[in-house]
Every structure is written in C-alpha cells, then in structure tokens.
Amino acid sequence: MTMKAKDYRSALEPVWCTGCGNFGVLKGMTQALADLEVPQERFAVVSGIGCSSRLAGYTKSYSFNSVHGRALPIATGLKLARPELTVVVAGGDGDGFSIGVGHIPHTVRRNVDLTYCVLDNGIYGLTKGQASPTTDPEFKRERGLAGIEERPINPILLMLASGAGFVARTHAGNLPHVRQMIREGIQYPGFAFVHILAACITYQKPEYAQRIWERCEMLPADHDATSFEAAIGAARRERFQLGVIYRRPPEDRPAVATELEGAEVGVWPPVGATSAPPEFPGED
Amino acid sequence: MSTRPEPQTLDPAAAPPAGSLVLSLVGSGGDGIALLGDLVLAMAAQQGLYGMMVQSYGPQIRGGESAAILRIAREEVHWEGEETDVLLCFRARDLARFAGAVKLHRASLVVLEASDDAPLPEWLGRSARPEFRYPFATFVDGVEAEGEPKNMMALALLCRVLGWPASLAHRMLERRFGRRPAVAQRNRAAFDRAWAAGEAVPALPHLAGHGVPLYIESGNEAIARGAIEAGVRFFAGYPITPASEIMETLIDELPAVGGRVVQAEDEIAAIGMVLGASFGGVPAMTATSGPGLSLKTEMMGLASMAEIPAIIVDCQRAGPATGMPSRTEQADLNHALYAGHGDFPRVVLGVFDAVHARDVMHRAVRLSEGYQLPVLVLSDAYIAQRRTVRDHPSDNRGQPKRVAWKPGDPPARFHLTGDQVVSPFRIPGTPGGQYLSAGIEHTLEGYPSASGEVHQMMNEKRFRKLPAIARETRDWVRTLGRDDAPFGLVAWGSLSGLLREWVRERPEWRVFLPEIIHPFPVEAFTAWREGLQWLGVVELSFGAQLHRYMSTVTDMRGVASLGRSGGMSITASELDRMLAAARKEAGR
Numbered sequence: 001m002t003m004k005a006k007d008y009r010s011a012l013e014p015v016w017c018t019g020c021g022n023f024g025v026l027k028g029m030t031q032a033l034a035d036l037e038v039p040q041e042r043f044a045v046v047s048g049i050g051c052s053s054r055l056a057g058y059t060k061s062y063s064f065n066s067v068h069g070r071a072l073p074i075a076t077g078l079k080l081a082r083p084e085l086t087v088v089v090a091g092g093d094g095d096g097f098s099i100g101v102g103h104i105p106h107t108v109r110r111n112v113d114l115t116y117c118v119l120d121n122g123i124y125g126l127t128k129g130q131a132s133p134t135t136d137p138e139f140k141r142e143r144g145l146a147g148i149e150e151r152p153i154n155p156i157l158l159m160l161a162s163g164a165g166f167v168a169r170t171h172a173g174n175l176p177h178v179r180q181m182i183r184e185g186i187q188y189p190g191f192a193f194v195h196i197l198a199a200c201i202t203y204q205k206p207e208y209a210q211r212i213w214e215r216c217e218m219l220p221a222d223h224d225a226t227s228f229e230a231a232i233g234a235a236r237r238e239r240f241q242l243g244v245i246y247r248r249p250p251e252d253r254p255a256v257a258t259e260l261e262g263a264e265v266g267v268w269p270p271v272g273a274t275s276a277p278p279e280f281p282g283e284d
Numbered sequence: 285m286s287t288r289p290e291p292q293t294l295d296p297a298a299a300p301p302a303g304s305l306v307l308s309l310v311g312s313g314g315d316g317i318a319l320l321g322d323l324v325l326a327m328a329a330q331q332g333l334y335g336m337m338v339q340s341y342g343p344q345i346r347g348g349e350s351a352a353i354l355r356i357a358r359e360e361v362h363w364e365g366e367e368t369d370v371l372l373c374f375r376a377r378d379l380a381r382f383a384g385a386v387k388l389h390r391a392s393l394v395v396l397e398a399s400d401d402a403p404l405p406e407w408l409g410r411s412a413r414p415e416f417r418y419p420f421a422t423f424v425d426g427v428e429a430e431g432e433p434k435n436m437m438a439l440a441l442l443c444r445v446l447g448w449p450a451s452l453a454h455r456m457l458e459r460r461f462g463r464r465p466a467v468a469q470r471n472r473a474a475f476d477r478a479w480a481a482g483e484a485v486p487a488l489p490h491l492a493g494h495g496v497p498l499y500i501e502s503g504n505e506a507i508a509r510g511a512i513e514a515g516v517r518f519f520a521g522y523p524i525t526p527a528s529e530i531m532e533t534l535i536d537e538l539p540a541v542g543g544r545v546v547q548a549e550d551e552i553a554a555i556g557m558v559l560g561a562s563f564g565g566v567p568a569m570t571a572t573s574g575p576g577l578s579l580k581t582e583m584m585g586l587a588s589m590a591e592i593p594a595i596i597v598d599c600q601r602a603g604p605a606t607g608m609p610s611r612t613e614q615a616d617l618n619h620a621l622y623a624g625h626g627d628f629p630r631v632v633l634g635v636f637d638a639v640h641a642r643d644v645m646h647r648a649v650r651l652s653e654g655y656q657l658p659v660l661v662l663s664d665a666y667i668a669q670r671r672t673v674r675d676h677p678s679d680n681r682g683q684p685k686r687v688a689w690k691p692g693d694p695p696a697r698f699h700l701t702g703d704q705v706v707s708p709f710r711i712p713g714t715p716g717g718q719y720l721s722a723g724i725e726h727t728l729e730g731y732p733s734a735s736g737e738v739h740q741m742m743n744e745k746r747f748r749k750l751p752a753i754a755r756e757t758r759d760w761v762r763t764l765g766r767d768d769a770p771f772g773l774v775a776w777g778s779l780s781g782l783l784r785e786w787v788r789e790r791p792e793w794r795v796f797l798p799e800i801i802h803p804f805p806v807e808a809f810t811a812w813r814e815g816l817q818w819l820g821v822v823e824l825s826f827g828a829q830l831h832r833y834m835s836t837v838t839d840m841r842g843v844a845s846l847g848r849s850g851g852m853s854i855t856a857s858e859l860d861r862m863l864a865a866a867r868k869e870a871g872r
Contacts, residue, residue: 010720012731041715046560049723057720057732062712064563065722065732066556067586073520073553077560077568078712080544081518085564085712106549266547269539 003037005030010060021172021198022052025119028170028178029088030059035183038086046075048100050092051126052119069100072107072116079112080267086186087113093120097133097153108162108191112271115185115192119172120155121200129203139208156235156245159193160228165248166192167231169241171216173198177242184244197240212240219243226252304335304357305491307442308368308386310378312349316435321352322671323439327448327456328356329500329673332493336672338364340385341610349378351385356446356491360674362637362781366855367409368392369488370445372438374420376402383407384852393486395441397421416441416485418478432474440478447490450479499676503667506638507597508533509677510645511569515653515684516595517543518561518568520554522576525609526665527599530571551579555596559583562592563721565711567653567684571597573665574607574616581623584658586723588628588746591698591707593652593659593686595645600664600777602850612666613850614777617829620660621802627743629750631655632802635663636762636780638672644799646682647760653684655749656706662801664824666778666853691716696728700745705752754803761808765794770817773863774809776801776830779822779854786856801830804837820844820866822859844870 008030016022033043043061047053049068056063062085066074071089079087096104096118107114122139124130131145134152141148159167166188170181178196185192197216199209219241224230231246307324311317318339325337335356341348355364367389373379374397379386383405388394392411394404398419418441422431436457443453453475461468501509508530511519519538521531534545544561548554554570561568572580577598587594600616602608620632631651635641644661652659689697689708697719698707710717720730725742727733762780765787774796775783783795796812798805813819821831821843828847834840844866848854854862 010718012720040718041713043718044564044712054732057722060718062563062710062718063720064560064590065720065724066559066590067582067723070552070556070583073548073556074560074563076546076553077518077520077557077562078564079560080546080557081561081566081568082564082712103549103553106553110546268535268545 003034005034007040008033008043008060010058012057014058015054016051017201019201020051021121021196022055022119024172024175024178024198025052025090025117025196026055026058028172028175029055029090029117029182031175031179032183032186035179036186038186042085044075044078044085044087045090046071046078046087047090048095049126050095050124052090052092053095055090069095069098070103071095072100072103072114075114076107076110076112079114080271083113087115088182088186089114089116091116091118092125092132093118093122093134093155094124094132097155097158101133101158104158105162108159108164108193110267110271111165111190113190115182115188115194117182117185117194117196118155119196119198121198121204122152123200123203125200125203129200139204154235155193155195157232160231160235160246164193164246165190166244167195167235167246168193168244169195169197171197171213171240171242173213174242181244188247190248216240216242219245303359303491304355304361304365305370305446305488306365306368307354307356307370307372309352309354309438310349310371310373310382310386311351311434312375312378315350315374316433317350317352320435320438321354323453323456323460324354324356324442325500325671325673327443327452328354328493329498330452330456331448332496332498333358333491334360334498334673336361336364336670338666338670340382349381351382353385358491358493362784363853366857370395370442371408372442373397374400374434374438376400376404379405379408393445393488395438395445395485399423413486418481418485432477433471436471436474437478440475441482441485443479444482444485445488447487450475498673500671500673501638501677502529502669502671503635503638503641503663504529504599504669505533506641507571507635507645507661507663508537510642511595511649512538512541512543513642513680514567514646514649514682516567516569516645516649517541518545518558518566519543519570520546520548520557520561520568521571522548522551522554524551524573524576526601526668527571527573527576527597529669530597530599551576552583555580555583555594558594559587559590559592562587562594563590563712565686565688565709565713567593567595567649567686569595569597571599573599573601573609574603574619575605577616577619578623581619584630584660585624585626585628587658588630589626589723589725590721591656591709591746592721593656595648595652595659595661597661597663599668600662600850602665608851610665611851612664612778612824612853614662614664614779614824615827615829615850616662617801617825617833618827620662621833627747629657629747630802631657631659631753631800633659633661634777634799634801635661635667636777636797636799637667638670639674640780640799641667642677642680646680647757647799649682649684651753651757653686654706655753656686656709657746657749662777664778664850667781689714689717697721697730698726698728698742698745700748705748750803754805757800757803758805758807760799761805761812762797762799763795763812764797766791767794768815769794770815772796772813772816772819774798774819774821774830774834775823779824782854782856782859786859801833804834806838809838818844818867818870820846820863822846822854822862824848824850824853842870
C-alpha cells in the first residue's frame with residue numbers, strides 16, 4: 001500500500017499563525033512517514049506544551065499532547081512498553097531546552113529509539129513572545145526581553161555532549177530537507193535529534209526571519225558525519241550547518257559515555273535485549 | 285564496670301509473655317546488627333515461628349548507630365511490642381539514639397560488652413535480672429581493634445538464650461555465606477567459640493514453632509510482588525527513602541515476567557514514563573515518598589484528565605520537605621486526596637502491613653485499569669522496611685481488566701454508552717483507533733476545546749467514575765472488636781497493626797479501619813458507628829488529616845481527634861494514655 005503524506009494528517013485544522021514554520025515541520029514529517037510507509041496505527045507522536053507541541057493533534061496517530069517539558073519521559077515509557085511502535089517526539093525550544101532540558105541527557109544516554117524533532121524559533125510564542133533559551137541576546141535587547149546577559153544554548157553541542165548517536169539540523173523553510181532529516185532520524189536505530197530552525201511570524205520581524213535563514217548553510221560535501229570531532233566543529237561554527245551533523249557508526253560506543261555498554265542506562269532488561277513487547281494485557 | 289546497684293529479686297510476674305519474645309539489638313556501623321537481625325528472623329521462620337523485625341537508624345541512613353528490634357512469636361504478630369525481653373548492646377553509649385524505642389521490664393535479659401563500663405541510660409528502665417557480659421570486642425594497646433565478628437558471637441549467645449540449636453545456625457550461615465568460604469569459615473569460628481562460652485547465659489522460656497518453614501517479606505517487597513502478581517508490567521522510579529526497595533525488588537523480579545523497569549532521572553520523569561507506558565496499554569506503576577509525590581503532582585492531574593491508568597505508591601515519611609526520611613508519618617494524606625490544580629477524580633488506598641500490601645496492589649490495579657484514573661497507594665516507613673514472617677503467599681495472579689476499544693466501537697475516544705462510566709481505551713497498534721490524548725481540555729473525540737460547556741460536561745463524565753468506584757468498594761474496610769463495644773476508634777494504614785493486638789485485651793473497644801480512604805466507605809462507617817458512646821480518630825498526623833477529611837464526608841461532630849506527629853509509631857501504653865486524656869477532656 002502506498003501511503004501519502006495526507007494519510008498521516010488528522011481532521012484537525014492547525015491553530016498556528018499563517019506562515020508559521022510549524023506547517024513545514026508537519027508537512028515534512030508526514031511526507032517522511034509516507035516515504036517510510038509507517039503503519040498509522042503503529043505511529044505515535046508525543047509532545048509537551050507550546051505552539052509546536054500542538055503538532056501531535058494534527059497527525060493521524062496515537063498521539064499524546066501532555067504537559068510542559070515532559071514529552072521525552074512519556075515517549076520513553078511508551079517506546080519501552082511498546083517497542084514495535086514508531087515514536088516521534090515533537091516540541092519547541094522552550095519545552096525542550098528550558099523546562100524540559102533535564103530530561104535530554106538522560107533520554108540520550110538511555111538511547112531509546114525515539115526521534116526528537118524540535119522546532120526552534122527562539123521565542124515563547126504561545127505565551128506571547130518571551131525569551132527562550134535559544135533567543136539571540138541582540139534580539140532580547142531590541143525587544144526589552146528578560147535575560148539579556150544570558151547567552152543562548154547550543155542545542156547541537158548539548159546533544160553531542162550528551163552522547164546522541166544521530167544529530168541533524170534543518171530549516172523549516174526547506175521542505176525537502178526537513179522531510180529528509182526527519183526520515184533519516186526515524187530510520188536511525190536509537191535516539192535521534194532533529195533540530196529545525198524557524199522564525200516566529202508573530203513575535204519576530206521579517207528581517208529577523210531573514211537573518212536566521214541567511215545564517216544557514218548546508219554542511220560541506222566533505223563533512224564526515226561519522227566523526228565526532230567533525231560534528232563538534234560543525235556545531236561550533238557561526239553559521240548554522242544544515243544536514244546530518246553526526247551519525248555514530250554502529251560499531252562505536254557513545255562518544256561521551258564511553259563507559260556505558262551499549263548506552264542502556266538504568267533500564268532492565270537493557271534496551272534492545274528483547275524486541276518482543278511485554279505480555280499484553282487487556283480483555284480476556 | 286557498671287555503677288548500677290545490684291539487682292534485687294526476680295519478679296516472676298514480669299516474665300516475658302508466653303507466646304512472644306522481643307529482642308532489641310543495638311550497635312554501630314560495622315557491627316553487623318542488620319545481618320544479625322536478619323539471621324535471627326530467618327532462623328525463627330525456618331522453625332515455623334512468626335515475627336517481625338523493625339530496624340531503626342540514627343539520623344543518617346548508613347553508618348552510625350543502628351538498632352534492630354525483633355518480636356518472635358508462635359502466632360502472627362502485628363506490631364513489635366513495647367518492652368524488650370532481651371537487650372543486646374555492644375556499646376552502652378550507642379543506646380542514646382534509641383530513647384523511647386527500647387524499654388526494659390523487670391525480667392529483661394541485658395547482654396553487654398564485658399569491658400564497657402558506661403552506665404545504662406535512665407530512660408531504659410531497670411531489669412531485676414543480672415546482666416550478662418561477654419567480651420565481644422578485641423583490644424590492642426587499650427584501643428578497640430578489628431577482631432572476630434561481633435554479630436556472630438551475639439548470634440551464638442542469642443541461640444543459647446532462645447534455646448535454638450547450633451546446627452540450625454550453622455545451616456543458616458552456610459546458606460548465607462556458602463559461596464564465600466573464607467567469610468563462612470571466619471563467621472562459623474566466631475559463632476562456635478561464643479556458643480561454647482555461652483553455656484552460662486540464662487535461657488528464656490523456650491518458644492517452639494510449628495516446624496513448617498515460613499516466608500519473610502518487607503512491606504516494600506510485598507508491594508513490588510503484589511504489583512507483579514496483579515499484572516503491572518512497567519515500573520519507573522527514582523531512589524528515595526523509604527521506598528527504594530520497591531524498585532530494587534522489581535529490578536530483580538519484573539523482567540522475568542516480560543516487564544521493564546527504568547531508574548528514571550527524576551521523580552517527574554518516572555511518572556512521565558509510567559503514563560507513557562500506560563498510554564501504550566501496559567499496566568504501569570511508580571513508587572516514591574513524600575518529596576517525590578510532591579514532584580509528581582502535575583502528572584497525577586494529567587493521568588486523570590487524559591484518563592490513563594496509573595498507580596502511584598507513596599511510602600510516607602515524616603515531612604514536610606526532607607523531614608525525617610527514615611521515620612514514619614501519615615501526613616501525606618492531604619496531598620494524596622487533594623493535591624493538584626483543577627478538579628479531578630482519583631482513588632486513595634491505605635496499606636496495613638506486608639500481608640495486606642499484596643492484596644492492596646491487586647485492588648489498585650483493578651481500580652486504575654478498570655476506571656482509567658490514577659490510584660494512590662499509601663504505605664509508610666513503619667511497614668515499608670519492616671520485615672515480617674508470614675505464611676507462604678498463595679499464587680494469586682491477576683489479569684488487569686482495561687476495557688479495550690476495537691473497530692466498530694464508538695467512534696469517539698471519550699464516548700460513553702448507556703450507564704458506562706469509562707470509555708473503551710484505545711491501545712496503540714489497534715487499526716482505526718488513532719486519537720489525540722491530551723492534558724488540554726478536550727471534546728468526546730479528544731479534540732482540544734476551550735469551551736466552558738465542554739469543560740463542565742467532561743468533568744461530569746470523568747467524575748462519574750467516583751460513585752461507581754464507591755459502590756464497588758463500599759465494603760473495603762476492616763473492623764476489629766465487638767460490634768456492640770461502647771467505645772470506638774478509627775485509624776488507617778500501619779496503625780492497624782497495633783490496634784489488632786490492642787483491641788484483643790480491651791473488649792470495650794471497637795475499631796474501624798478503612799482500606800480505601802477515597803472515596804471513603806461512608807455507608808460502612810455509618811453502620812459501624814451505630815450505638816457508640818464515644819468515638820475518636822487516631823493517626824500519625826499533627827494536622828489530623830484523616831479526621832478533617834472524614835468531616836467532609838460524614839458527621840464528625842463530637843468525634844475526638846487523636847493526631848500526633850510521626851517519628852515513632854504509637855505504642856499500646858501511649859494509646860491508652862492518649863485515650864484517657866481525650867476522654868477526660870470530653871468529660872466522660
């Protein structure tokens with residue numbers, strides 16, 4: 001059966017503002033699912049709270065729009081309990097890098113097979129324009145936002161330092177690329193992070209959006225995604241490098257947590273030790 | 285040597301009660317008190333003797349002074365008793381930490397270090413029996429040095445006191461240390477030397493068991509195993525005193541039945557994982573203590589709002605904040621009953637003891653899975669780590685009953701048919717069942733809604749579960765004593781142990797013990813209180829949380845409140861004093 005992107009769309013109309021980058025994420029994600037022909041009933045989206053977390057409701061899936069910052073643990077529980085499901089986590093920079101940031105290193109080192117897609121527009125849109133952990137200091141100064149002296153975090157470095165095996169970046173305006181990055185993230189066997197840059201159409205000026213777009217560039221053709229050092233270098237560049245920044249070779253142990261055997265942390269039995277779901281409960 | 289006056293005469297009336305003996309073992313870190321207690325309890329169980337062991341620590345959990353209080357008996361016992369028949373103490377100064385926990389009676393046997401001349405504290409009370417002194421410690425140039433294991437010497441002396449054969453102790457040591465020959469040999473040698481020297485130690489009345497080996501379990505182990513039996517297949521938790529052994533037991537035992545355990549990064553992640561697993565259709569549980577329960581609160585509301593079954597065990601400790609982590613209290617009740625923003629239905633169950641715990645877990649799974657809501661199971665520090673000898677548990681495997689949606693069922697996730705109170709749960713993987721589960725208010729279809737009317741309708745829908753649960757659980761109570769006794773007491777959770785023994789000797793009292801706290805079994809309580817002349821609520825809560833809660837569901841005018849802070853549990857004599865004072869105040 002050939003699947004189409006719209007097969008993965010629910011009947012709900014998005015509440016996002018016209019021109020929001022989230023449309024690109026939704027489109028790219030559904031296209032990637034169609035590419036992979038993921039069975040709808042085995043597809044789950046878990047999200048927290050924020051504009052981008054609304055995405056869960058717009059997919060035709062077993063989706064869970066939970067509470068602020070906790071999508072990763074909820075998705076972890078779901079995936080460990082039902083390993084045969086394809087589980088995507090969707091959220092924004094406030095949800096993931098601020099209130100929920102404590103879950104990132106642990107979800108990464110547990111290496112549960114999730115695809116974490118963060119739409120990063122550097123703003124709290126749902127609550128009307130406060131600064132997020134990735135907001136540019138210059139923008140905060142211009143807008144009189146809190147925390148001018150606080151430097152933005154680098155999500156790619158954060159993920160690499162935590163030991164993520166798949167780290168990619170794309171821009172919501174480049175639909176084919178969003179589709180490709182999410183597809184590769186889902187295909188990666190283990191925790192995958194897809195950083196999706198965008199601007200907020202409502203709380204940022206068009207010039208700001210233009211600045212973000214212009215700061216993006218594709219990774220050089222000779223970028224070696226299997227090299228942790230090359231990945232760190234790409235993450236530290238002034239311009240946003242788009243593409244698969246790091247893809248850990250299967251034979252390598254996690255780059256940071258080298259003492260961990262296979263990166264299964266605190267999970268009994270270890271992740272990957274069994275592919276069969278637990279005894280299934282329910283009706284007699 | 286001791287400066288105490290020489291003992292006078294032995295009072296025969298103060299001999300230990302036939303049928304049970306209390307042993308108090310006190311030492312410091314490294315003395316192996318916990319192991320000694322474990323071995324004595326295991327030997328009792330092996331002979332078909334019942335009993336329990338309560339461990340008490342100083343302010344810190346590891347290191348420092350520790351005490352094990354054991355009660356060994358011919359029949360099941362439900363609390364550790366008040367006065368000790370045997371006190372064995374390696375250093376008299378270590379006793380200071382246990383004021384109130386250890387008391388002598390006139391015929392108590394006190395076993396002390398031969399070289400220790402520190403006086404025994406006044407609060408300990410006095411025994412008329414001469415104390416027995418034994419050189420446990422080894423000295424080099426007047427300084428105590430590492431010598432033979434003191435706990436093994438103590439075990440030999442205790443076997444002499446109890447009239448237990450050395451051969452049984454040998455078997456136990458073999459079982460425990462068989463795989464470590466050097467340790468086994470060293471322990472055995474120390475035991476044998478003390479056994480030979482221990483002929484002089486006075487023997488207490490012999491307690492004979494029925495000979496059929498019994499089973500030992502702590503409250504925490506029972507909760508873990510009860511959960512497995514009842515069908516829980518996913519657990520996530522975070523280490524916390526006094527609940528950690530629930531996770532530790534599940535790490536050992538849940539994977540064997542196809543389940544998974546995760547030690548989460550924090551308490552919030554733990555309950556998040558539980559909701560994720562349960563959203564996936566797998567019965568799931570977390571366990572914590574007060575500080576963790578506070579952190580989990582937001583997701584208790586999420587579970588109720590999204591109608592996802594979840595079991596949350598809270599081993600209560602003295603609070604608030606860090607409180608006293610290893611000490612008991614019953615003051616998380618308000619949190620369990622009321623915590624969380626917004627209105628949402630939940631269930632609160634109480635645990636009496638390790639035997640009851642397995643049963644409670646079956647009920648928790650039945651209600652959470654059956655009604656798709658969070659169920660809080662409240663245990664406490666007093667029973668969580670207490671090890672109890674019991675009959676072997678029967679094989680009691682349950683199958684969780686979550687009504688699962690199938691194609692052809694109502695098209696909306698939260699649709700109710702007829703007089704149903706729950707909508708069929710859509711388990712991921714079921715074709716055509718895809719839906720949005722959300723903490724945001726939603727329509728019957730699961731679509732987000734900001735309509736006041738929808739919110740009212742959905743609250744009505746969710747709260748419809750509570751009357752149905754109340755009907756199903758209306759007889760989830762235990763009563764003690766005669767139905768026509770004139771005086772009544774209400775208590776919950778671990779205080780049930782004391783009351784079971786206390787009421788036997790006080791025929792003018794009856795006791796009401798709810799097993800489900802919320803929804804409260806009001807009808808059963810109303811029928812039970814009929815004809816009472818006096819009624820009180822006793823609880824380990826300074827704020828009298830149970831009394832206050834009951835006044836919201838039934839008429840509590842004139843009902844005395846006997847609440848005090850936790851720390852130590854209540855003893856029989858303290859309860860008598862509390863009741864005398866309360867009844868005096870009431871003018872009776």
